[in-house]
Amino acid sequence: MGGRFDILRKVFTSPVFVAIAILGVIGYYFLFHWLITSSNSGLFDVTVPIYLVYALVLSSGALLAVSAYVAHAELKRLRADVEVGMLSFLTPAIGGAVASCGCQFSVFASILYFLGFGVVQTTNIVLSIYSFQVPLIVAFIALNLAFMYYSLGRGVRACAVPKRRRH
Amino acid sequence: MPDDVRQAAPKRQPNPKTSQLQQYERAMRGMRIITTLSLIVGIMAVAFALTALGVSFNALSKAGSAPVNTTVLQGYNVTGSLITPNMSLPNYPVITTNGSFGSTLYDINAPLNSSELAVINDAPDEYFEIAGQMLLNGTLNDTVGVSTSQLRTIPEFVVNGKPSVIYLGSITCMWCGENRWAMALALSRFGNFSTLFTGYSSYGDYDFPTLYWAPAEYTTAGLDLGSFYNSKYINFIAFEDTDPITQGFNLQSFTTIQQEVNATGNTVYEDAFQYILTLNDFGGTPYTIWGNYRVDGADAQVFGNSEPQNSTIPLTYMTHAEVLSQFNTPNDQFAWGEYAAADVYIAMMCKSISNTAPVCSLPAIKAIEQETGY
Numbered sequence: 001m002g003g004r005f006d007i008l009r010k011v012f013t014s015p016v017f018v019a020i021a022i023l024g025v026i027g028y029y030f031l032f033h034w035l036i037t038s039s040n041s042g043l044f045d046v047t048v049p050i051y052l053v054y055a056l057v058l059s060s061g062a063l064l065a066v067s068a069y070v071a072h073a074e075l076k077r078l079r080a081d082v083e084v085g086m087l088s089f090l091t092p093a094i095g096g097a098v099a100s101c102g103c104q105f106s107v108f109a110s111i112l113y114f115l116g117f118g119v120v121q122t123t124n125i126v127l128s129i130y131s132f133q134v135p136l137i138v139a140f141i142a143l144n145l146a147f148m149y150y151s152l153g154r155g156v157r158a159c160a161v162p163k164r165r166r167h
Numbered sequence: 168m169p170d171d172v173r174q175a176a177p178k179r180q181p182n183p184k185t186s187q188l189q190q191y192e193r194a195m196r197g198m199r200i201i202t203t204l205s206l207i208v209g210i211m212a213v214a215f216a217l218t219a220l221g222v223s224f225n226a227l228s229k230a231g232s233a234p235v236n237t238t239v240l241q242g243y244n245v246t247g248s249l250i251t252p253n254m255s256l257p258n259y260p261v262i263t264t265n266g267s268f269g270s271t272l273y274d275i276n277a278p279l280n281s282s283e284l285a286v287i288n289d290a291p292d293e294y295f296e297i298a299g300q301m302l303l304n305g306t307l308n309d310t311v312g313v314s315t316s317q318l319r320t321i322p323e324f325v326v327n328g329k330p331s332v333i334y335l336g337s338i339t340c341m342w343c344g345e346n347r348w349a350m351a352l353a354l355s356r357f358g359n360f361s362t363l364f365t366g367y368s369s370y371g372d373y374d375f376p377t378l379y380w381a382p383a384e385y386t387t388a389g390l391d392l393g394s395f396y397n398s399k400y401i402n403f404i405a406f407e408d409t410d411p412i413t414q415g416f417n418l419q420s421f422t423t424i425q426q427e428v429n430a431t432g433n434t435v436y437e438d439a440f441q442y443i444l445t446l447n448d449f450g451g452t453p454y455t456i457w458g459n460y461r462v463d464g465a466d467a468q469v470f471g472n473s474e475p476q477n478s479t480i481p482l483t484y485m486t487h488a489e490v491l492s493q494f495n496t497p498n499d500q501f502a503w504g505e506y507a508a509a510d511v512y513i514a515m516m517c518k519s520i521s522n523t524a525p526v527c528s529l530p531a532i533k534a535i536e537q538e539t540g541y
Contacts, residue, residue, distance in 0.1 A: 016200075024211075038222045038225070064210065101342075103340040103372070104342065104451035110450075113447070113448070119448070124420045124421065130416075
């Protein structure tokens, strides 16, 4: 954990990566806002506690910054796994699709219809998702934190000084 | 060090290989920075591209572009009686204690008195004309109208030789709460209500004043069917889902709703709900059918006399008396917005009944029909 904390400290004391985190928070909040308003005829109608929304976009922005730092460190070895960074946008995107008034279905319903689900199955599935809005947002926040922990672990390995061979 | 020793010692020359290595490391550092920044830009670009794709797909899907087209759908032509609900529900009495705005249910389920009902039933055509002209010349403050993604042309649901307005909504839903004002005004042009009831949207959906078509089961999950509407031109078939009004939006599953409809034994309502299922495009409440037109969602965003600000809806802070007073003598954003929203529905219905009702001869209604292509 000490190694992870060091990486975290390096990320959030670096102006570059703090800027990336801020960019991520702003971008992801805008994305979340867009998804909500596009499903609600332009009204930003969020039916989960707003502090959960803030926690979601903040954790996503932080995950983006940590992923960028780890990718930057791993590039020294000419390899960088970027999938965790990509995941940082999925949680606010899916969060934006579930966090509004369920009276106007979001893109989930359209996808289900496209996949051939009938109206009964579609409404049942979508309404079930909406009934678990708050637990889902909390789960997404936890997912961001979990991926951040995983990414920090990779950062520790990427920054480790290789042991010298003794002859 | 003595000068003579210093002079004798050869100067160290810079190692060319060391400076090359430093240049190489600087270049690599620069590349890593560029690569990392590119990664960030790439992630954000993918995020917004996928979101835009999803939003566009959602809009197309709601317009009915994907699943079913009208050449496959068959209209319904049925006979039977409509449901007339009870005038009161003993287990869901009128609440006579007042509360603060945002958490009040004062007078819920109370029938409108005769003068309140007259504001809806006897609204002058002139108000609809003025609002319609404001809609046409773009001077309304609110967004009124049905986007292409909300609208779908469908065969009529005819009952006893008359085309139908079908409504599927929820007492807990804010959009239904706003939309019922416009619907009531629109329906009043083709017939009249012998009674309407005081209602609210749910606490979690801003608790603003609205009308109910029938007394609502406001503390339990259920389904209220029918209304007290009569018309020689059209039918009004209402499905109102209910859930505890002190919580947020909720809607029962369609499986449950269909079971509740079928339990009534009313063939008109069973067929009407089956028709909704056949359309296979339910995208949320309110879901209304006006003759040949299915409208997904409300046809307006009219939430009071100022713009909603995120978590605050101005309509929450109005009483029913204030709303009806504004409808009675319209001269503000809210009243004109609702009359204009009614005009949109009137135009759809006029097209479906071949303009046989007197309201259809209003210049504004004709112009709306023409401009929208109804």
